[in-house]
Amino acid sequence: MIDHERYSRQLVLKGFGAIAQNKLINSSILVVGAGGLGCPIIQYLAAAGIGTIGIVDNDTISLSNLHRQILFTSEDLGQPKVKVAAERLRLMNPEISIVEHPFRLNKGNIFSVIEHYDIVIDGTDNFDSRYLINDACAFLQKPLIFAAVSGFEGQLAIFNVKDKNNIATNYRDIFPIPPAPGEIQNCAENGILGVLPGIIGTMAAAEAIKLIAGVGQPLINTLLHYNLLNQTQYTLNISVGNDYVLPKSKADFLLMEDNQSHFIAPAYEEIDLTQMLLLRKQDLALLIDVREKHEFPILDQDVFLQVPMSEFNTFMQNNIDAESIVLLCQHGIRSVAAAELLQEKYGDKKKIYSLKGGIAKWRNHFLKR
Structure with a gap:
């Protein structure tokens, strides 16, 4: 049942209306990461009326988070991000369902989590998680919205959704091989201007809404690059690559985990x-x-x-x-x-x-x- 007053500005929007709003209410989205990107993503999804929002994060709130993770306050320091975020979203929109996943995704649990959602949004800040989420979504052909930020620049794309030519790509079609440890700095090392993840996170939420509602032109098989310093952006078309191999079954996925867990202790x-x-x-x-x-x-x-x-x-x-x-x-x-x-x-x-x-x-x- 649509709350006409809550969503009135969307319901009167030409080209959106009640049909699109019903699609949002009946949809479910998993957001991985409740940090700089995740905070604006989940806030706007909740406000827009996404029926079920899952949040995955195993971290707690620290003082260095607050300049960009504006869902949290100084009183929340030390508290689990998922718990605080869920409480705020329920106050924002008590008519939707918020599901807490206060742990880190790994190959043993990722399928049981993501297969219950219509769309996955990756708001993580490390390559291990990024490739794990991509590979699982690619295997399940689960629509994946990828968002990333570094310094003054951000990137955004939609994977595992077929375009008009019946082609779907994934993150490995752009970056088939993960970078070596330390090769690319994260936000803690490289720094980040607080408004940037807000901009890219809001864009990611918009892409999810467009994809569900069937409006506009979502970034399917397209990588958007944004530069905050000069307010410019450009897009690149993504084509299917052939220099990587994805697991062919869930058993292969779990086998990869088993092989990786038997590592040699570092010297x-x-x-x-x-x-x-x-x-x-x-x-x-x-x-x-x-x-x-x-x-x-x-x-x-x-x-x-x-x-x-x-x-x-x-x-x-x-x-x-x-x-x-x-x-x-x-x-x-x-x-x-x-x-x-x-x-x-x-x-x-x-x-x-x-x-x-x-x-x-x-x-x-x-x-x-």
């Missing part, structure tokens, strides 16, 4: 600040800062050798005399990637460490001068 170790200081005091390790030269705080170059990640492959051509190496960066992500590179070169010939959590976690120590 490097993540350590805390106390362990790093002990190694430094005993003069047992070479300490390498893999951040870029413009990043702050600037560390004592008499203690830390600065080798930016962008120059690390060149640095790797030299032999390191030290038997132990400690790597650090802003958040402990790039340092792990550097540790993996060193492990590949030296194997168990050297002891390789990464400062867990990076400079940001131990900020008070590094700010002492």
Whole structure:
């Protein structure tokens, strides 16, 4: 039953009306990620009257989230994102159903979650999740709306929906192979202007509404690229690629998970600040800062050798005399990637460490001068 007053501005909209509104009310959308992209997505979907909205996220709210995740407030710090988001959406529109999935998707649970929804929207910020969601949706031919942001730019596309030529593409048709760890920085490393995920997230919600209601021209097999700095955007047509292989059955999917779960333990170790200081005091390790030269705080170059990640492959051509190496960066992500590179070169010939959590976690120590 349509609430005519709640949706009155949509009901009187030429080319939309009651037929389109009924389609929204009878639809279900799963939004993966309740962060910078997910917050505007779920707010506008709820306000528009999507009948069932599922939210997947296993994270809690932190202070650094608030400049872009404006569904949350300072009073919500430490609370699960899914729980708080669901409460706010129910207040916004008590006539729809909000389903909470307070966990991380993996190959063992993704099918049981996404197969209950009409559309999936990927608002995640890491490549492991992005490829997992894509592969599962491609296998099930579940419509997938892809949204991503970095720095001042954003991307948006619709996958697994056939165009007028009866062709459907997926994320691997653009990027068949995931990037190497540390090759592309995430928002924590690269930064993000808070309004950008709001813009792209709102666009993603609009694409979902268009797709369900059957209005306009959704971005099927089309990648939209948006630049906030000059307010420009362009689109690229996506064609089917042939340099990747998707699983042919759910059993194959689970087998992939089993194979990946039997990995070799890394030959490097993540350590805390106390362990790093002990190694430094005993003069047992070479300490390498893999951040870029413009990043702050600037560390004592008499203690830390600065080798930016962008120059690390060149640095790797030299032999390191030290038997132990400690790597650090802003958040402990790039340092792990550097540790993996060193492990590949030296194997168990050297002891390789990464400062867990990076400079940001131990900020008070590094700010002492």
